[in-house]
Amino acid sequence: xxxxPGLRGLRGPPSLQLPLLLLCLLAAVRRGWADGNTTxxxxxxxxxxxxxxxxxxxxxxxxxxxxxxxxxxxxxxxESHNISLTEQSSVPVEKNITLERPSRIELTCNFxxxxxxNSVNVTWKKGDEQLTNYCINATGKNLYTQYMFTIINxxxxxxxxxxxxxxxxxxxxxxxRVPEVQxxxxxxxxxxxxxxxxICKCQHCSPLxxxxxxxxxxxxVPVDVHVNxxxxxxxxxxxxxxxxxxxxxxxxxxxxxxxxxFQLGESQMHVELxxxxxLVPLKPFLGIVVEVIILVAIILFxxxxxxxxxxxxxxxxxxxxxxxxxxxxxxxVENNAPRHRKSESVSQ
Amino acid sequence: MAHRAEPxxxxxxxxxxxxxxxxxxxxxxxxxxxxxxxxxxVAAFEEQAARVSWIASIGIAVQQxxxxxxxxxxxxxxxxxVVMAGGILAASGMLLASLATSLTHLYLSIxxxxxxGWALTFTPTMACLSRYFSRRRSLATGxxxxxxxxxxxxxxxxxxxxxxxxxxxxxxxxxxxxxxHLVACGALLRPLSLREDPVMGGPGTQLTSLLHxxxxxxxxxxxTLINTGYFIPYVHLMAHLQDLDWDPxxxxxxxxxxxxxxxxGRVASGWLGDAVPGPVARLLMLWTTLTGVSLALFPVARTPxxxxxLAVAYGFTSGALTPVxxxxxxxxxxxxxxxxxxGLVQMVESIGGLLGAPLSGYLRDVTGNYTVSFVVAGAFLxxxxxxxxxxxxxxxxxxxxxxxxxxxxxxxxKVSLTKEGLGED
Numbered sequence: 001x002x003x004x005p006g007l008r009g010l011r012g013p014p015s016l017q018l019p020l021l022l023l024c025l026l027a028a029v030r031r032g033w034a035d036g037n038t039t040x041x042x043x044x045x046x047x048x049x050x051x052x053x054x055x056x057x058x059x060x061x062x063x064x065x066x067x068x069x070x071x072x073x074x075x076x077x078x079e080s081h082n083i084s085l086t087e088q089s090s091v092p093v094e095k096n097i098t099l100e101r102p103s104r105i106e107l108t109c110n111f112x113x114x115x116x117x118n119s120v121n122v123t124w125k126k127g128d129e130q131l132t133n134y135c136i137n138a139t140g141k142n143l144y145t146q147y148m149f150t151i152i153n154x155x156x157x158x159x160x161x162x163x164x165x166x167x168x169x170x171x172x173x174x175x176x177r178v179p180e181v182q183x184x185x186x187x188x189x190x191x192x193x194x195x196x197x198x199i200c201k202c203q204h205c206s207p208l209x210x211x212x213x214x215x216x217x218x219x220x221v222p223v224d225v226h227v228n229x230x231x232x233x234x235x236x237x238x239x240x241x242x243x244x245x246x247x248x249x250x251x252x253x254x255x256x257x258x259x260x261x262f263q264l265g266e267s268q269m270h271v272e273l274x275x276x277x278x279l280v281p282l283k284p285f286l287g288i289v290v291e292v293i294i295l296v297a298i299i300l301f302x303x304x305x306x307x308x309x310x311x312x313x314x315x316x317x318x319x320x321x322x323x324x325x326x327x328x329x330x331x332x333v334e335n336n337a338p339r340h341r342k343s344e345s346v347s348q
Numbered sequence: 349m350a351h352r353a354e355p356x357x358x359x360x361x362x363x364x365x366x367x368x369x370x371x372x373x374x375x376x377x378x379x380x381x382x383x384x385x386x387x388x389x390v391a392a393f394e395e396q397a398a399r400v401s402w403i404a405s406i407g408i409a410v411q412q413x414x415x416x417x418x419x420x421x422x423x424x425x426x427x428x429x430v431v432m433a434g435g436i437l438a439a440s441g442m443l444l445a446s447l448a449t450s451l452t453h454l455y456l457s458i459x460x461x462x463x464x465g466w467a468l469t470f471t472p473t474m475a476c477l478s479r480y481f482s483r484r485r486s487l488a489t490g491x492x493x494x495x496x497x498x499x500x501x502x503x504x505x506x507x508x509x510x511x512x513x514x515x516x517x518x519x520x521x522x523x524x525x526x527x528x529h530l531v532a533c534g535a536l537l538r539p540l541s542l543r544e545d546p547v548m549g550g551p552g553t554q555l556t557s558l559l560h561x562x563x564x565x566x567x568x569x570x571x572t573l574i575n576t577g578y579f580i581p582y583v584h585l586m587a588h589l590q591d592l593d594w595d596p597x598x599x600x601x602x603x604x605x606x607x608x609x610x611x612x613g614r615v616a617s618g619w620l621g622d623a624v625p626g627p628v629a630r631l632l633m634l635w636t637t638l639t640g641v642s643l644a645l646f647p648v649a650r651t652p653x654x655x656x657x658l659a660v661a662y663g664f665t666s667g668a669l670t671p672v673x674x675x676x677x678x679x680x681x682x683x684x685x686x687x688x689x690x691g692l693v694q695m696v697e698s699i700g701g702l703l704g705a706p707l708s709g710y711l712r713d714v715t716g717n718y719t720v721s722f723v724v725a726g727a728f729l730x731x732x733x734x735x736x737x738x739x740x741x742x743x744x745x746x747x748x749x750x751x752x753x754x755x756x757x758x759x760x761x762k763v764s765l766t767k768e769g770l771g772e773d
């Protein structure tokens with residue numbers, strides 16, 4: 001897999017992209033033609049249509065199709081992603097890419113060879129499938145390979161890997177996924193008769209549509225919004241959906257699933273709803289109330305008991321009464337107590 | 349009925365300390381941890397954060413402004429029935445709140461009902477405590493007030509657990525049961541009749557005599573100024589740290605460190621207040637000045653170590669001034685008038701507390717950072733401590749005064765609640 005001299009990879013300004021692209025394609029086609037039908041003659045997906053399967057990289061048929069595709073989808077946005085590998089990379093390098101809309105994709109892998117650049121074996125795979133139509137370019141010890149394609153529906157989503165084989169096989173993977181939906185991890189606790197709102201959010205994305213399902217067990221049943229005044233689905237932004245459930249009853253408990261529908265697939269999240277009756281916290285409440293009553297009774301009885309003891313043992317001694325009203329100054333009456341009568345003056 | 353010449357300074361007094369400990373925990377700990385319910389209520393009623401914050405604000409306001417009522421009733425009937433009634437009110441407020449179907453219900457149940465319950469419990473308890481102790485008053489008050497700090501540590505995770513298992517309705521119901529223990533605490537407050545009591549007369553007479561008492565009025569003014577500055581770090585320290593690009597976890601850690609040193613400061617100052625002879629007002633001035641200085645230094649500090657040291661210093665000194673503040677009042681007005689005095693001071697102090705945090709916020713909005721806010725807070729504290737010098741017998745070594753912490757506690761709660769409110773926006 002020799003890189004053609006003079007080609008410096010597709011790093012030029014955008015105006016040069018298309019001609020460079022064509023050159024790259026030409027090179028790829030010529031290489032494919034030279035190798036015959038060894039590897040990578042399979043189509044990469046339905047976008048290449050039946051015609052690409054006609055023969056191993058038949059130059060006359062594949063080139064016009066690619067050109068056609070390119071012009072047809074040239075109004076799609078371009079995503080470029082890059083992975084750098086070295087001989088010493090011990091773990092496979094992965095890059096996760098979230099994609100919402102159909103786009104043209106440009107994947108570049110960069111490899112620093114320790115030995116001879118030309119002896120490195122470069123391949124691309126989607127899942128287990130070999131890919132063709134990629135370019136290779138080398139400057140000094142650095143090897144660049146680039147694979148370009150378009151994603152227009154969910155079939156083209158998946159994992160794309162570039163492989164560099166010198167002594168060890170080094171791998172870089174691009175994982176394409178639809179954006180994830182966030183919901184609540186903890187169950188939502190509510191009471192019978194309340195209403196609640198289940199929220200699903202998607203950061204930095206706008207799904208085409210949101211749908212809600214409820215499930216008991218493994219089957220997901222769509223939520224029927226037309227039952228009168230029970231459910232209401234609305235979202236303030238496109239990246240959020242709210243399912244409002246009113247007049248909760250015990251039957252409403254279980255798992256609810258929100259699905260975010262994109263052009264390139266679906267992602268889902270589940271929210272757990274728990275509906276309790278008011279009796280559930282009432283039991284510990286009554287227990288604690290009983291405990292407080294017992295405590296107060298103990299305290300007051302202890303006090304009355306010590307008062308009675310004092311009354312019986314210290315006859316004629318003054319004692320503090322348990323009653324809460326302050327009585328008048330009646331200290332003239334019981335006067336023979338040896339306790340705390342320091343001075344007779346009442347003024348301060 | 350026998351009137352004691354001297355407070356018992358022990359004996360049943362320690363049970364009163366226990367009661368006051370649990371009461372400060374149940375009143376202010378609940379108020380401080382109320383922020384846990386905040387998020388749930390915003391989602392449940394689909395209201396704005398500001399409107400939900402009013403629940404706690406109304407509760408605190410009612411608790412503060414209702415303090416004189418609690419004091420007057422305790423003067424007439426003794427603290428026990430008043431506190432027990434307050435406990436029942438507070439618990440029933442929470443109970444009704446758990447059945448609420450709109451935000452107005454919550455304003456009335458938690459704000460008004462529980463707030464008045466709290467007003468009837470806290471002030472009478474602290475005043476009762478002051479009557480039970482004279483030589484060890486500061487220590488007793490300091491120990492009782494640790495209830496606030498410890499309960500904030502305990503209640504926040506507890507409430508979070510309750511909310512995640514029972515949702516806010518069930519959690520409020522169980523917090524109501526928890527608040528019912530205030531009744532048990534009230535039962536512990538055995539009436540104590542001291543020698544000064546009959547001479548003092550009813551609540552009306554006491555209030556008028558207090559309003560004509562010069563040192564009392566000066567002290568109230570000093571405490572109001574102190575309160576204005578005291579809470580600002582509780583509200584704005586987190587935001588200030590975030591302005592300095594601290595990550596939330598380290599900032600929360602710093603606040604926890606400040607809270608722990610606050611706790612240590614309370615007990616240490618309580619012990620110190622009793623051990624050191626002379627007017628306690630001097631100690632109050634010392635701690636207030638140090639708090640003001642550490643506040644004013646906050647904007648200057650940039651490095652994490654200095655900020656951490658300042659946080660520890662602020663926590664310790666601000667905790668230290670609380671029990672001493674409670675100790676000064678009995679010295680000024682006497683144990684006979686303590687109920688009314690405490691209630692009155694708390695009510696007036698709360699004005700400072702109400703103004704402090706919004707003023708600080710306004711200064712921050714105008715200047716763009718918290719430098720001016722912290723310096724102004726420090727200035728308020730220093731001004732308050734300057735007024736303390738004018739108290740009688742400050743410069744001579746006469747005997748001690750009584751601590752007054754009620755207002756600062758209310759401010760504590762208000763601040764942390766406002767902090768929660770701000771944090772949830």
